[in-house]
Amino acid sequence: xxLRSFRSPLARxxxxxxxxxxxxxxxxxxxxxVALVPLCLWFVVSIIAHAGSDxxxxxxxxxxxxxxxxxxLMLIALFHHxxxxxxxxxxxxxxxxxxxxxxxxxxLGCYGLAVIxxxxxxxxxxxx
Amino acid sequence: xxKNGTTDGNSTPARPRPLSPNIQIYRPQLTSVLSIAxxxxxxxxxxxxxxxxIWLSAAAAGPQAYGVVQSVIGxxxxxxxxxxxxxxFFLHLCGGIRHLVWDTVHGFELRSIYISGWTxxxxxxxxxxxxxxxxxxxxxxxx
Amino acid sequence: xxxxSSDQVSRLSWFKRFPIPRNFKVTPxxxxxxxxxxxAPADAKRVKxxxxxxxxxxxxxxxxxxxxxVDVDDCGPMVLDALFWIKNKVDSTLAFRRSCRxxxxxSCAMNMDGTNWLACTRFISDMGTNAxxxxxxxxxxxxxxxxxxxxxxxxYAAIEPWLHTKTPEPEKERLQSLEERxxxxxxxxxxxxxxxxxxCPSHWWNGNRFLGPAxxxxxxxxxxxxxxxxxxxxxxxxxxPFRLYRxxxxxxxxxTCPKKLNPGKAIAEIKKAIVEREK
Numbered sequence: 001x002x003l004r005s006f007r008s009p010l011a012r013x014x015x016x017x018x019x020x021x022x023x024x025x026x027x028x029x030x031x032x033x034v035a036l037v038p039l040c041l042w043f044v045v046s047i048i049a050h051a052g053s054d055x056x057x058x059x060x061x062x063x064x065x066x067x068x069x070x071x072x073l074m075l076i077a078l079f080h081h082x083x084x085x086x087x088x089x090x091x092x093x094x095x096x097x098x099x100x101x102x103x104x105x106x107x108l109g110c111y112g113l114a115v116i117x118x119x120x121x122x123x124x125x126x127x128x
Numbered sequence: 129x130x131k132n133g134t135t136d137g138n139s140t141p142a143r144p145r146p147l148s149p150n151i152q153i154y155r156p157q158l159t160s161v162l163s164i165a166x167x168x169x170x171x172x173x174x175x176x177x178x179x180x181x182i183w184l185s186a187a188a189a190g191p192q193a194y195g196v197v198q199s200v201i202g203x204x205x206x207x208x209x210x211x212x213x214x215x216x217f218f219l220h221l222c223g224g225i226r227h228l229v230w231d232t233v234h235g236f237e238l239r240s241i242y243i244s245g246w247t248x249x250x251x252x253x254x255x256x257x258x259x260x261x262x263x264x265x266x267x268x269x270x271x
Numbered sequence: 272x273x274x275x276s277s278d279q280v281s282r283l284s285w286f287k288r289f290p291i292p293r294n295f296k297v298t299p300x301x302x303x304x305x306x307x308x309x310x311a312p313a314d315a316k317r318v319k320x321x322x323x324x325x326x327x328x329x330x331x332x333x334x335x336x337x338x339x340x341v342d343v344d345d346c347g348p349m350v351l352d353a354l355f356w357i358k359n360k361v362d363s364t365l366a367f368r369r370s371c372r373x374x375x376x377x378s379c380a381m382n383m384d385g386t387n388w389l390a391c392t393r394f395i396s397d398m399g400t401n402a403x404x405x406x407x408x409x410x411x412x413x414x415x416x417x418x419x420x421x422x423x424x425x426x427y428a429a430i431e432p433w434l435h436t437k438t439p440e441p442e443k444e445r446l447q448s449l450e451e452r453x454x455x456x457x458x459x460x461x462x463x464x465x466x467x468x469x470x471c472p473s474h475w476w477n478g479n480r481f482l483g484p485a486x487x488x489x490x491x492x493x494x495x496x497x498x499x500x501x502x503x504x505x506x507x508x509x510x511x512p513f514r515l516y517r518x519x520x521x522x523x524x525x526x527t528c529p530k531k532l533n534p535g536k537a538i539a540e541i542k543k544a545i546v547e548r549e550k
Contacts, residue, residue, distance in 0.1 A: 009425035015480055022512040023545050033224050048259055052267025055191045082174045092476055117181040120188035146301035146334050150409035150475045155385025156289055159522040230520050233543050236536035241522055242273045
């Protein structure tokens, strides 16, 4: 509690007022989560099924159109969900101005990594 | 006389009131422990996602790069990390499904909260062990 | 293992606190120092030790932990009775709020053995061997076990806990069917003890902006009241990444409510109402 301020407790509780938004973030986190359930399960099952295989078997598996699409969809959903979740974590624990930079960095990093992952998948799938 | 925690605006403020302890003394309960576990596993999986992209990029770069990454994964440290990531994945998955059920406003009675909570813990352990046993059988036991 | 009701006390003695230092990340004025141990009564057969948080604003010192030995046969069965025994027979400077002594006013809310509850409805026999009594968590302390509720009460005021109407007043009362009235059940009974808000980790980290379970439960009480005509405005005021959406369904609130209410569910209902109007 700030001792030096004569601001009333109600004014302090009301703060800068309601942002009147927040639903989109919450909804997107749920949508990406619902998408991730089957996609991640597919990924984990595929990895287990191909445990111990060598490079060529793995490449052949990724090359199938089904695996390529699932992998790309999974990367999109995964990094979107991750970006949203990490933003919430930063908002919870970082209270200085640094939080804006951190949230931007995390979001850009996630999208950058998603693109790198998608390009790598396409490279494997479409390469000779 | 300045009462503790107040100021009359004319002199230097009195010393602030102490804050009663929170996480230092609050009892860990299934509610709070599973919640922070969901968050910690989420953070672990975010790191795992970075690893996934590294692995895919190595595969795209060719068999040599892929071989380097595979040997790192195959090392003892790599296998421990992979086991940790698997457990984190299943805990976050089961915990996440529990959250999605809550979003439909079901399962909020204390009895349901505790039953679903222990179910999340039990099924995560079971799924992790199952996944590893099956993959070791598929790959052949390491010598 | 399976808790069916919030009045069930956790029996685990080995996992009573998170494994972090006692004064972890605590500001200098809040550091708890070692206090004095008060002597046990000479002729008592059954004695129970209580470690109680003490803070004297007039002394200029830091908070401390005093140990009292209470003659259990000489006082009533509840922790509030033990506090009165200490105040009457050992140390009259021990300060705590109390009123009804039957669990309906919310004055004696405090943290006992790590969980928030009302002292007047917590049995001494349910306290562990090293019984600890702290004020409600994460609140400024006025003295001993008396917390400063100004901010949490202001957050309650901020949700405008009164009927908003646009339709002019009817001749008699604003009508409400039995079914509509039952929508208020399990929400109107809140006694504003703030056990829930004080036990919410999200409120610990963001209490200046996150409204907390008590205020949000009451927000839902007014949202679900069929006589209220400002649902849209109320939801507008609540839909904020901090005011409402700092709730991550940790559910410490439902676990700790001494009136067996369900703030977690109320908050989920608010989120669902927002979904309904968006989609």
